[in-house]
Amino acid sequence: MSTRNEERFAGLLTEAVHTIKRHTSKPIAAVQDELMYALGRETGNPVEYWRKGHIPASQAEFVQLSRELVVRGNLSREWLHRFWGCTDFVGLVEVERELFPAQETARQSLPQRPYERLVGREELTGEILGCLIDEARKGLVAIDGMGGIGKTALAYAVMEQALHGGAFDSAVWVREDAAGPGEGLTYAGTLNAIGLGLGLRDATGRGIAAAEERIAGLLRAQRILLVLDNLETAAEPQAQIAAQVAELLGPHSRALLTSRQRFVHGVYHIHLGGLSSAHGGELLRQEAQARGVVHVAQAGPEELARIVGQTGGSPLALKLAVGQLAYQPADVVAARFQSVRLLQEETDEYARFYRSIFFPSWKLLSGEGRQLLVAMSHFAPGVGGTFPALKAAAGLPIDALAERIDELWRLAFLEIGEASVSSIRYYLHTLTRHFVLSDIVQMG
Ligand SMILES: Nc1ncnc2c1ncn2[C@@H]1O[C@H](COP(=O)(O)OP(=O)(O)OP(=O)(O)O)[C@@H](O)[C@H]1O
Ligand SMILES: [Mg+2]
Structure with a gap:
């Protein structure tokens, strides 16, 4: 434990004792005695000793002390954080949840x-x-x-x-x-x-x-x-x-x-490399089933393995492939995804290659579908927007919007996520967004 932490600990403890003193209008000695009893000690007041910069050795005692101080002094969450920050003890989250139940936690x-x-x-x-x-x-x-x-x-x-x-x-x-x-x-x-x-x-x-x-x-x-x-x-x-x-x-x-x-x-x-042939096939089947592409969902293992092989097992490429397979023959689609495999060892030039597999999907989109996709590229990638936000951005009537969302999803341009139980968000993958904002779309 560094001296610096001990000094900060002493300062924070003293600050807490003084705050309790002010709230209760009791003398310092009485505040410290009450704390001592609350901690289950009968004699030899430890609070005074701790205030000289001795951090309790026992985690249980430290937890109990933090609790008593926060409750008696009505101290802030920020104070509690700083107090724990002087030690190597774990378990702050539980104590925090107990003392500040209404507050949001970092999980949000x-x-x-x-x-x-x-x-x-x-x-x-x-x-x-x-x-x-x-x-x-x-x-x-x-x-x-x-x-x-x-x-x-x-x-x-x-x-x-x-x-x-x-x-x-x-x-x-x-x-x-x-x-x-x-x-x-x-x-x-x-x-x-x-x-x-x-x-x-x-x-x-x-x-x-x-x-x-x-x-x-x-x-x-x-x-x-x-x-x-x-x-x-x-x-x-x-x-x-x-x-x-x-x-x-x-x-x-x-x-x-x-x-x-x-x-x-x-x-x-x-x-990280691509999925194995078997796992890639499983992903293809799963995505095809979800998108209602029956012939892919029911295809044999060899046929799926060929597509997985061409894509190098890239999950994003596999999802796009399913979208295209709904409209085009397997050998045409498979040939185009070869560029992804060639990319496995390169990391900088990916955009050029991805265009070659995004573009065919783009060509399959309706005018309104494109309009919606372009509008969505203005949302943050991975975050996206809610249905009303999409409506405002794309300027499409409600019935057309729902249909176009389905279309984009079928072609794997769009991801659907749950921000919370009650709110669904629609978003683009970073690479999809990159593609939509690229020259190829701007000029197309
Ligand atoms: N093992 C998997 N099973 C199912 N879906 C997957 C799997 N791996 C990735 N995906 C999906 O494939 C798409 C691409 O994956 P992800 O976004 O994780 O790639 P990334 O490597 O992080 O890409 P980037 O470098 O662009 O950030 C996402 O829609 C993701 O949810
Ligand atoms: Mg990523």
């Missing part, structure tokens, strides 16, 4: 689940989760691989399991556009986004060093999983941001990163 900042059922990534999910909870292996894990290969989907699955299994108290998801639309992520932007996820407004308002201290304190006091998605779009080198974030994590928190750019040094990373 998480994105919508990007798939209905994740196919063929069970082993990898387990492997990554294993690394993240391995006490001996501190720090972060990265997933790299080409666009559309399933990095975000995998990261989401890992996060969901990590939270459900109780391995982490909560998660903070940092989106590529956290710094603002079109602006690459920076370390300062990352700090702000992490701060927001942890309930701090304008974390960097008092400078980077102050933000680092507050955030590191919170990450020490809880088991938080940070997810930094799409680091290839960052305005600073991804390895640099990764190293800086690793410094903040403390003993219990971890970070999971994704990028189209390969990680090279110092980061435990998994290079």
